[in-house]
Amino acid sequence: MSEWAPRRFWQDAQTVPAEGGHTVTLDDKPVRTPAKARLIVPTQPLAAAIAEEWMAQGERIDPGTMPFTRMANSAIDKVAPQRAEVADMLAAYGDSDLLCYRAEAPDALVARQQEQWDPMLDWAADTLGARLQPRAGVMHAPQPRPALDALAARVHALDAFTLAAFHDLVALSGSLVLGFAAIHRVRPVDELWTLSRLDESWQEEQWGADEEAEEVAGIKREAFLHAARFYRLATGFQPEGRD
CATH class of the missing domain: 3.30.2180.10 (ATP12-like)
Structure with a gap:
């Protein structure tokens, strides 16, 4: 039926x-x-x-x-009534940003993370005024308060529509820095998504791809790209084609 x-x-x-x-x-x-x-x-x-x-x-x-309609509905019905709370939740990603948690081994993965993630942390320091520090391992270590405050101020400056898009950019990537990089158009959005998948890509190279995991990743990738398009349209930017 x-x-x-x-x-x-x-x-x-x-x-x-x-x-x-x-x-x-x-x-x-x-x-x-x-x-x-x-x-x-x-x-x-x-x-x-x-x-x-x-x-x-x-x-x-x-x-x-109807992804544009759904995200606009979310911005109006869900984000706008609790914008400060949503902004606080997203700003908290800065203290556990994906780009800051690095492997201790093997050396090739350590080097790849440094090569691909360090430039994004440098960009955040130079452009956003927030120097986040990488850590080896998975144990949480607090980031400097001035850096977190600088990032939080930028998140709270977003309106309900841009915040709705920013939510998906950050939550899907696990990185506040990559979310900001997407809305600042630092690199093509699909490249930023690939950066967020560095660890998964490494595992696939070592052990092979899992069909079900690839399908889930594909859905998340499309949602990430869509969030970037929604943000740009919500700020008046009319792209000539897809990201």
Whole structure:
């Protein structure tokens, strides 16, 4: 038996200026979030991406094919009411950033982590004013408070929409530094995702790939790339193609 899904009830989806940004209408009826708030986003490019998702629906609505709509809903219904708490949660990643926890052996893995991760820590120090220190092993060691405070201030400066995207960039990669690198466009987003998978890639080289793990990683990679696209649209940047 197939799962029930609501039927398409509109012919056309349009973007419309609204107080505080832009909204999407379906045959002149405004789209609302699951919590019944009006779906108003900060930029026209983001509203256009959402409208395209609604126009692409078939006879029945498939939320799985509407990632821009889902993230906008999350920004309005979940992030906005508790923005400070979400920012605190993400800022805490700085004290246990993936890029700071290094292998003690073998030498080849140690060297690869230094070669690929140290430049990102140097960038964070130079650009974000936050020098995080690498540690050997997995035991937690606190990072310098000035560095954590500098990163936290930048996280708290994000609005609900950019914070929703930033949440996925950080949570999926395990790195606050890589999240900032993605929104600052330091390197192509897929390269930053590859950096977050350095340890897993090493293991695959030694023992071979696991099909199920590869499938899960592929899903996470697409979510990471999508979060970067959402961030850019939410800030008014109109990319010419996919990241």
